[in-house]
Amino acid sequence: MAPVRDHPLARGPLAQRASDFLGKAWAKGWLPPPDLDPDALWALAAKPYGERAEAAEHGGRSAEDVADFRERLARMIAAVEAEADLNPLGRAMAWGQLSRQVKNRLAFGALWLERPELLATPLAPPIIVIGHMRSGTTRIHKLLAADPAFSHTRYCDAYHPLPQGLWARFGMSRVVSAVELAMLGMLNPWMQSIHPMTPGGVEEELAWISAALHHSIYESQWHIPAYSAWSEARDPAPIYREFLRILRTDAGHRGIAGKLRVMKVPAFAEDLNTLLALLPDARLVIAQRDHEAVLKSAISLAANQMAVQSDSCDMAAITARWQHKIALREERMAAALAGWQGPVARLTFEDINADWEGAIARCYAALGLDLTPEALAAMRQMMAASDSGHHHAHAQQLARFAEAG
16 A cells, blocks of 8 residues: 655655665765766667667668757756756666667667668558646547557557567566566555556557657656757657657567557647658547646646655746646647648547546547447446556545645
């Protein structure tokens, strides 16, 4: 049982002990502190490739995309060092995330040099759920993904996307994912109540845009306003070209390219024009919810993530950040949809709560799809299982915060 979360910035006891231990270990020289330097991260990742490292970095990518990642990494680390005020655990987690992104960057490039056909994998028209974080996108995503006629991304695919290497070769990505989730759960006992995850469960593709250093996953963990502002103003095309390369690779490797894939990332709303230019045959499902409810839930999620990694989180800054994100995404989403001619369905949070079967039936009709008895049965099973899910605890946390204050 998770302890009571009595404040948005509450921190689990193990996270505090781990941070204290790391700080002491670095100070006494028991362990080397993580080196958050771009050159050091590149050198570590490039070591297994030797003279092939440069070719791996460029594999399957344009010079523009290679340069974009290099600049993003440098700016990200500069913002972390100048603004994030990470505690020892946060610094270790930042190093772990960024070093893995650089390693995967080279590993994917090497793969695409060996198997360029993966980059030409034809994709069936996707179904993309668009909406703010905490607006009901996850429930819609999981309902649609339950349809056996469709495909989706699993957690183990999202966070271990390389179809090669030791873990992939022995089919161990689910086991590794289970271990990772267990460790994260110990450090953050409220994580599963806010965003439930399982190794083989339906998962969004956030990790695939984060692989190209899109700001969204990082700004929900660290106070990095300089990087967020710079990245929001920058053309996101290189990020989404890398996303599409990973998407094609996953579809080709798993043999699911012919199935309509259900996808969702809240940050898609921010970059919808760019995404739709790359996937012009997409069908869209727009999730809608009262902005005040979205804001409260988003603040809770971000505060929970940030409190683990920094001792100086500011609720006013977190609130301002997510007020800005909601307004920015609304503006950009409206602009993209104004010129969109493809199929669109709109589902409100209240409609799903009141009558999810009716809402899903209207969704399928708007998208020109057949809602089969098999799909409906699978959705009913998914909804029945979710009745006892961890996510109900987050509503209780939000109510507690409101009562306190």
